[in-house]
Amino acid sequence: MAIILRTRNLTKVYRGKKSVSSVNMTIRQGEIYGFLGPNGAGKTTVMKMITNLVKPTEGEIEFFGENMTSRSYEMLKRMGSIIEYPVFYDRLTARENLLLHGEYMGYYNQQAIADVMELMKISGVDKKPVKEFSLGMKQRLGIARAVMTKPELLILDEPINGLDPVGIKELRELFQMLSREYGMTLLISSHILGEIEQIADTIGVIREGVLLEEVAMESIRSRNPEYIELVTSSVSKAVYVLEEKTAPVQF
C-alpha cells in the first residue's frame, strides 16, 4: 500500500517542554490508523501539526510524497478534519455551516450536503442553528462536514466523545464503510483502547509525546494469542498439575 503520510522526527516544544518528541509515523493509503494515548499525550498536537495549524519545532511531515510547509495550502484540500472538538458558526444553521465549508474548500456540490446529512442522520435538523445542538449532534455534524468534501485523508480527534453507544456503533460502521468503499484513509485518535482495537488496521501508541509503538493490528493479535500451548513429556501428569495445582478458574 502506498504511503499517504509520513512524519520524520516530528517535534513540538511548548514553553521549553517537549510535548511531542521525534515522532515517526507512517500512514498507508486506505487504512484506519488508530492513534492511541492517554489525555495530554500529544495526540492533538500531532494532529494539529498535520493539519498545518501548528508549526513543528523540528522534523517534517510528508503528505503524498510532498513536504509540508506553512504555505502548503493545496494539501489541505485533500484532508478533512475535526481537531479537539468540532467548532461551528453557532448562529448559522447546520446547512449554512456545511455550505460555507464547501465554499471555503472550493467544493461545490449541493447534493453532497444532503448526502452527508442523510449519512449522519441529521437531515431533520438542517434548518436549526447550531447553538441549539447537543454535543453528540455537533459531533455528527462535524463528521458530516469533514466527510462532505470526500477527502483522501480524514483526521478525527476523539470522534466518539459525546456519543451514545448506538451512535458509537454507527460511527464504527461508518468509518469502516468510508475506508472500504471510498478508499479513504482515516486517522482516528482516542484514549479508549477498546474502541481503537475494534476499528483500526494499524495502531500507534503515544505517551508523553513519544510514539512508543506502531504496529499492525494483525500482528498484535498474533502476538497475544488467546491460548497457551504446553509441551510436556507426560500428558497425564500435566493434566493433574493443571487441575489440582492451578487456581480453579475455568476459561
Added chain:
Amino acid sequence: MHKLISLEIRKLNLAGMRKGILITNAAILAFMILVVFFDQSEIETYPEVFEALNIFIRASFIIYASVLISKLVIDEYKNNTITLLFTYPISRIKLMYAKIIIVFLFALINIVVSVAVLGAVMVGINSFTNAIPGDITADLLISVLIKTVAGAVYAAGISLIPIYIGMRKKSVPTTIVSGVLVASLISSNFGGIRLGNFVLVSASLGLLGMAIA
C-alpha cells in the same frame, strides 16, 4: 478575495447592524437640528455644520467598526472558529485581509454616505428656516466633499487600531472600549487645533496594524 469578502459577510448578521446604523444617524441628525436651529450656538456657517457632522459621524463609525472587528476577528478567536478557518486551503494572510478590508470599507462608505445624507437633510431644512446664513456654492461643496472623503479614509484607518489592542487580549470588551477611546480622542478638539497631523500619524498606525495583523 471578492469571494472571501462575500463569505465573511454571509457569516455576519448585517440586518441587526443596519438598524443600529440608522438609529445612530437619526440620533446625530436630531442632535444637529437641535444645536443648529434651536440653540444659538457657535455652529453657524455651512463649513462649521459640515465639520460638526463629520466629527460626530466619524466618531460613531469608528466605534461601530470596533464592534465589527470584535464580530469578525475577536469572536472567531474566542469561539475557536479561527482554527476551522485555518484548516482551509486558503492563505491565512488573505483570510485576515478579507476581514480587514470589510472593516475598512464599512467605515469608509458609511461615513461618506452618512455625511452626504445628513448634510443634504440639514441643507433641506435650512431652505425653510434660513438659520444658516450664506449660499451653497460649488466651491463649498467641493471642499466639503474633499474633507469628508479624506476624513473618512483616515477614520477608516484609525478604526483598525482596535484590532491591534483587541488581539492582545482576545476580548470583545477590550476591542470596543479601545474603539470608544480612539474615537473620543480624535473627535475632541484640543483648543481649536486641528487634529490633522495627529490623525495622519494614527492613520499610518492603523495601516501598520493591518500589516502586522
